[in-house]
Amino acid sequence: MPTPERGATLEVSIWRGGAEGAMRTYQVPARENQTVLDIVTYIQRELDPSLAYRFACRVGMCGSCAMTVNGRARWTCRTHASRVVGPDGKLELRPLANLPVIRDLATDMAPFFDKWAKAGGRFQPKDAKDGAVPEEFAVVPPTSKQRREADAGIECIGCGVCYASCDVVAWNPDYLGPAALNRAWTLVNDVRDGARAERMEAVAGDAGCHSCHSTQSCTERCPKQLDPSASIAGLKRKLFWDTLLGRRG
Amino acid sequence: MMDLRPRSHPTYLAFLVHRISGLLLALFLPLHFWALGSALRGEEALEGFLRWTDQPLVKAAEFGLVVLLAAHLAGGLRVLALEFLGWRRRQKDLVALSAGLSLAVGLLFLLDVL
Numbered sequence: 001m002p003t004p005e006r007g008a009t010l011e012v013s014i015w016r017g018g019a020e021g022a023m024r025t026y027q028v029p030a031r032e033n034q035t036v037l038d039i040v041t042y043i044q045r046e047l048d049p050s051l052a053y054r055f056a057c058r059v060g061m062c063g064s065c066a067m068t069v070n071g072r073a074r075w076t077c078r079t080h081a082s083r084v085v086g087p088d089g090k091l092e093l094r095p096l097a098n099l100p101v102i103r104d105l106a107t108d109m110a111p112f113f114d115k116w117a118k119a120g121g122r123f124q125p126k127d128a129k130d131g132a133v134p135e136e137f138a139v140v141p142p143t144s145k146q147r148r149e150a151d152a153g154i155e156c157i158g159c160g161v162c163y164a165s166c167d168v169v170a171w172n173p174d175y176l177g178p179a180a181l182n183r184a185w186t187l188v189n190d191v192r193d194g195a196r197a198e199r200m201e202a203v204a205g206d207a208g209c210h211s212c213h214s215t216q217s218c219t220e221r222c223p224k225q226l227d228p229s230a231s232i233a234g235l236k237r238k239l240f241w242d243t244l245l246g247r248r249g
Numbered sequence: 250m251m252d253l254r255p256r257s258h259p260t261y262l263a264f265l266v267h268r269i270s271g272l273l274l275a276l277f278l279p280l281h282f283w284a285l286g287s288a289l290r291g292e293e294a295l296e297g298f299l300r301w302t303d304q305p306l307v308k309a310a311e312f313g314l315v316v317l318l319a320a321h322l323a324g325g326l327r328v329l330a331l332e333f334l335g336w337r338r339r340q341k342d343l344v345a346l347s348a349g350l351s352l353a354v355g356l357l358f359l360l361d362v363l
Contacts, residue, residue, distance in 0.1 A: 071255055073255065214328055215261045217255065217261060221255075229331075233332045234335060
């Protein structure tokens with residue numbers, strides 16, 4: 001979108017309601033510098049205080065402001081309006097797909113995070129099973145293969161963009177999804193972790209990594225440029241060899 | 250109707266091509282076996298069928314079949330590289346390479362026909 005003229009407006013249509021609802025359109029002043037989150041905040045503060053949406057940090061760290069922007073899941077605090085508004089000045093905002101809608105742009109993230117737990121997303125220290133702090137620091141060379149694999153996926157902010165972009169989640173509601181599986185792969189590569197066997201079993205079922213069709217929408221849409229698709233491939237690979245070589249309990 | 254906006258990226262297209270080519274090839278298999286089976290009824294029956302396939306329209310369909318087969322093979326190799334070798338980088342280049350290989354195989358087939 002070119003630099004907006006003085007007095008120009010954007011036509012922003014927003015989903016209003018829960019599972020049932022309709023789009024409502026608002027006219028918002030176009031500014032040279034505004035994010036999609038700025039636009040939603042303007043509507044809620046100046047035009048319609050009943051609009052429900054979620055945000056916290058506004059700087060791309062907390063992962064709470066993701067929405068469907070012109071058909072694609074995006075983090076709205078770091079999405080500049082000029083990147084997504086077409087030459088017609090129109091913007092379409094809906095809640096994230098594949099999650100229950102609480103109201104308007106706010107979705108219930110509980111199923112998303114429940115799946116992190118199901119995928120064994122919790123770190124289980126090998127040296128301190130009761131949760132105590134180990135006596136010695138673990139030494140993990142930064143250049144080791146496992147450290148690099150863990151590093152590749154560790155910056156996930158849990159925004160749900162990958163989960164909302166995944167067709168397999170839409171087809172199979174039990175599928176653990178890219179973020180939970182990415183977390184599992186990160187921990188499988190964490191040499192300090194002691195729950196690898198249980199975690200591999202948790203991700204091996206019908207709703208686990210083998211359900212992934214490698215469409216790579218998760219990788220394509222991840223705002224942190226992570227590659228959940230490669231993490232899922234890593235889990236598949238490890239399970240393949242563990243099964244073939246009889247290494248699974 | 251399905252919203253194409255979230256799915257409009259090369260690796261999704263590669264997934265679609267791989268899946269649809271697989272389904273079409275599965276549909277073709279019974280015809281393939283029927284053609285081979287015709288040999289059991291004697292040389293004449295098979296020859297008759299093979300002469301029928303020399304028609305231009307059947308050759309054109311055969312070109313489509315060859316491209317489907319090549320696309321399914323190249324797409325499958327790409328997925329195997331992703332899953333077994335852990336190739337993370339240049340996925341889109343690999344998609345383009347698979348597409349290029351499939352078309353090249355189709356063109357080679359056409360050159361042989363013409």
